[in-house]
Amino acid sequence: MVPLKRRKVNCSVTSDSSGDRTSKFPGVVIYLLERKMGASRRAFLTRLGRGKGFNIEYSLSCSITHIVSENNSGEEVRTWLDHQTGGQEREGGEGRTARPGSFHLLDIVWYTESMHAGIPVIILDRHRLQEREKPGLELAVVSVPSYACQRHTPLLHHNITLTDALSILAENAELGENEGRGVAFRRAAALLKSLPQEVRGAEQLRGLPCLGEHSLRVIKEVLEDGVSQEVETTTHSEQFKAMKALTGIFGVGAKTADRWFREGIHTPYDLQRSGHTLNRAQRAGLQYYNELNLPVTKSEAVAIGQIVERAVHAVLPGAEITLIGGFRRGKQTGHDVDFLITHPDEGREEGLMPKVVSWLEAQGFLLYRKTTGNSYLESKEGPARPASNMDRFERCFSIFRLSTDNEGREIQTGREIQTGDGPQTYSPTLTNIDPHTHSDSPHPLPQTLVVVGDHAQKLFERELRRWAVHEKAMTLSSHALYDRKRTQYLRASSEEEIFAHLGLEYIPPCDRNA
Incomplete structure (x- = not known):
């Protein structure tokens, strides 16, 4: 069992801030276990309970009658209690002896139901913490590959x-x-995501790759205390919250957000009042900030795809559109939607993007758009430009509208669209192209389209490129796979062929959630 930090136990009734309150239920003294709950959530739940007349103590004492936990098993809580007391019996303030096993060990469900009812509800079996079978501390699979592109990583x-x-x-x-x-x-x-079982102790991670000293320290702290103090400090820091809010504006990167933060701008509202001159993308991002920061569902992504497919087929019959990105890997929600447009006949996709964009604009689907041409060139000596996270296919960054007309007919709007070469080059399906959508009101709602994919896919692609360079002496980008030893491009018409060229087992999209 995981060793836990020992805290001093007060064997008399505590006189914290709850002591000055009159409890409506004197026979019920509740202790909320911070482990896996977190300090901020515990503080909130404590205020909620005290506001309803419950006696909530912040310190563990012999007067406690109900211990409430979140995401812990009964065995974990008992082990934690034993560690606090050193396994000793404790003499209570009224001369009674209290052992860890004499408390009611309850799931957070009991507490929330009691808050809703305004009284301590009857304790049922479903409220009691369940015992879990103790797993061994050794992983079933002790050898884990170093590269994420060698591992199956499920969602x-x-x-x-x-x-x-x-x-x-x-x-x-x-x-x-x-x-x-x-x-x-x-x-x-990414390594932790690929493990076949839950990590219960740092001993399980001994000898595994990709775990630096800093990461191991954070992991150990979370295992022992349920939370990491560094993580808690980070999430509650004004700078982190401000940077997340500002970079959540379409068209705003970390460097710009940091400059604004240093100027005292912490929120989109602050930015709006600041009078700063914004570019066209930032103005659109600020205008549609709330909508663009809502999650997109899989059904919405599919509906958007149907509209984009109509646009594509209207200007190029036979072209194929593929929903890629997070939804292709099995996600049911996301922050954007990614499409790839191809054509079986090489070269037919050239010049397609302006026609598709014109069709969508004529239908009123685009609230914002920025298109770029194909800037990639191959050379006989090797890739013409250094490999980049951003591919150079023809593309459109756009904010799309999703609305409902007066007859209640759903109208979907487009997303970011990208065209790519046919079978001659590496399929950019491994590179995200993202659109965004929402619809639950009769008003137009914007969607954003971002080219760089989410972090899970981004890391998997980074690992593929790293494997290609360090293990196979090749250069891999979203456009091509180049063999530096043979000084030639390796053609492929599918992802499976790319993995085969690299000497890797094919990892399906659903297992690329690194």
Whole structure:
């Protein structure tokens, strides 16, 4: 069982801020376990309970009658209690002896139902913490490949609490333009996502790759205390909250957001009042900020795809449109929608984008758009430009509208669209192109289209490129795979062929959630 930090136990009734309150239920003294709940949520739930007349104590004492936990098993809570008391019996303030097993060990459901009812509800079996079978501390699979592109990483995994903590630190590093640190946290999180079982102790991670000292320290703290103090500090910092809010504006990057933050601008509202001169993308992003920060559902993405397909077929019959990005990997919600347009006949897709955009604009689907031409060129000596996270296919960045007409007929709007070469080049399906959508009101709602994919796909692609360079002496981009030893391009008509050229097992999209 995981060792837990020992805290001093007060063996008399505590006299914290609840002591000055008159409890409506003197026989019920509640302790909310911070482990896995977090300090801020615990504080909120404490205020809620005290406001309804419940006696909520902040310190563990012999007067406690109900211990409420969130996302812990009964065995985990008992182990935690034993660690606090050293396994000793404790003499209560009224001369009674209280053991850890004598408390009611309850799930948060009991507490929330009691808050809703305004009285302590009857304790049922479903309220009691369940015992879980103790897993072994050794992983079933002790050898894990170093590259994310060698591992199957499903969308749903066993270590969400740990990966969420690392992802917050990664995001904070990226907002501070510390890419190296951000990548280190992302790689550690990706490894945890690929493990076949829940990590219960740091001993399980011994010898595994991609886990730096900093990541291991955060993991250990979360395992022992349920939260990481660094993560808690980060999420509550004004700078982190401001940077997230400002970079949530379409067209605003970390560097611009940081400059605005230093000027005292912390929110989109602050920016609106500041009088700053904004470019066209930023003005659109600010105008549609609330809508663009809502999640997009899979059904909305599919509906958007149908509209884009109509536009494409109207100007180029036979062209094919593919929904890619997070939805292709199995996600049911996302922040944008990605489409790839191709044609079986090589070259037919050239010049397609302006025609598709014109069709969508004529139908009133585009609230904002920016198109770019295909700037990629091959050379006999090798790739003409360095590999980049951003491919150079013809594309359109756009904000689309989704609305309902007076007859109640759903009207979908477009997303970012990108055209690519046919079978001759590496399929950019491994590179996200993203549109965005929402609809639940009769008013036009915007959608955003962002070219860079989400972090899960981005890391998988980064690992593919890293594998190609370091293990196969090749250069991989969204356009081509180049063999530097043989000084030639390797043609492929599918993702499977790309993996085969690289000597890798084919990983389907649903297992690329690195």
